[in-house]
Amino acid sequence: xxxxxxxxxxxxxxxxxxxxxxxxxxxxxxxxxxxxxxxxxxxxxxxxxxxxxxxxxxxxxxxxxxxxxxxxxxxxxxxxxxxxxxxxxxxxxxxxxxxxxxxxxxxxxxxxxxxxxxxxxxxxxxxxxxxxxxxxxxxxxxxxxxxxxxxxxxxxxxxxxxxxxxxxxxxxxxxxxxxxxxxxxxxxxxxxxxxxxxxxxxxxxxxxxxxxxxxxxxxxxx
Numbered sequence: 001x002x003x004x005x006x007x008x009x010x011x012x013x014x015x016x017x018x019x020x021x022x023x024x025x026x027x028x029x030x031x032x033x034x035x036x037x038x039x040x041x042x043x044x045x046x047x048x049x050x051x052x053x054x055x056x057x058x059x060x061x062x063x064x065x066x067x068x069x070x071x072x073x074x075x076x077x078x079x080x081x082x083x084x085x086x087x088x089x090x091x092x093x094x095x096x097x098x099x100x101x102x103x104x105x106x107x108x109x110x111x112x113x114x115x116x117x118x119x120x121x122x123x124x125x126x127x128x129x130x131x132x133x134x135x136x137x138x139x140x141x142x143x144x145x146x147x148x149x150x151x152x153x154x155x156x157x158x159x160x161x162x163x164x165x166x167x168x169x170x171x172x173x174x175x176x177x178x179x180x181x182x183x184x185x186x187x188x189x190x191x192x193x194x195x196x197x198x199x200x201x202x203x204x205x206x207x208x209x210x211x212x213x214x215x216x217x218x219x220x221x222x
Contacts, residue, residue, distance in 0.1 A: 001207065005217040006067045007145065007174050010060060016221070018189040024049055029189075036192035039109035043193075044087070051192065057089050057117055065093035068143065072170045076100025078140040083129050083163060084147025088116040095120065104139070106132065130158035134166040142167040146219065149175045150193045160210035171214025177203055179220060186221035 022029045027049040035042045035050045043051035078101055082091050085105025095101050106127035107113055113124050127133050142163050151159055163171055177200050178184040200218055
């Protein structure tokens with residue numbers, strides 16, 4: 001299991017006002033979180049204070065796709081699953097990085113799937129990470145980017161075990177974390193959908209506890 005950071009350039013390119021997130025008079029934190037956790041229009045394409053603020057394809061994931069292809073030596077005919085695929089933008093970019101790649105994605109957001117990238121939409125389905133609708137060892141690479149921290153501990157346990165079950169050797173997970181009290185406060189202020197708040201040592205415990213053998217990295221709110 002290796003630590004491989006492919007997300008920092010994208011994550012750090014966004015400027016965040018952490019205090020404004022919790023003091024906004026129209027969308028106070030609890031109200032914004034309630035709306036965001038529906039994972040419907042408001043979360044994806046509504047007001048920025050509730051989620052993405054309009055999540056449109058802009059090619060931002062292509063560099064990540066290229067790095068994933070290089071890191072895991074993906075080739076035509078390989079099968080990749082994205083657990084928490086959202087609108088499928090990363091999966092689409094993977095198909096552009098590696099022509100002939102077979103992709104699949106699952107997400108709990110019906111809205112996200114219905115508004116996904118048209119080219120990969122046929123390969124996406126509504127499902128929960130805690131019960132993946134695939135046979136054992138079905139995929140050459142499984143990715144899950146900024147998803148698993150949205151699960152309660154009982155579902156997190158199941159999801160990690162499911163990823164291990166349906167994957168072969170290669171898996172890559174990215175979750176939010178914190179290394180100090182400042183980063184913890186920023187994470188608590190900014191997040192809208194998290195249920196599992198873990199320091200790196202706690203995430204490492206979860207990986208070992210669930211027998212997860214893949215790679216990972218953490219997103220920090222510095």
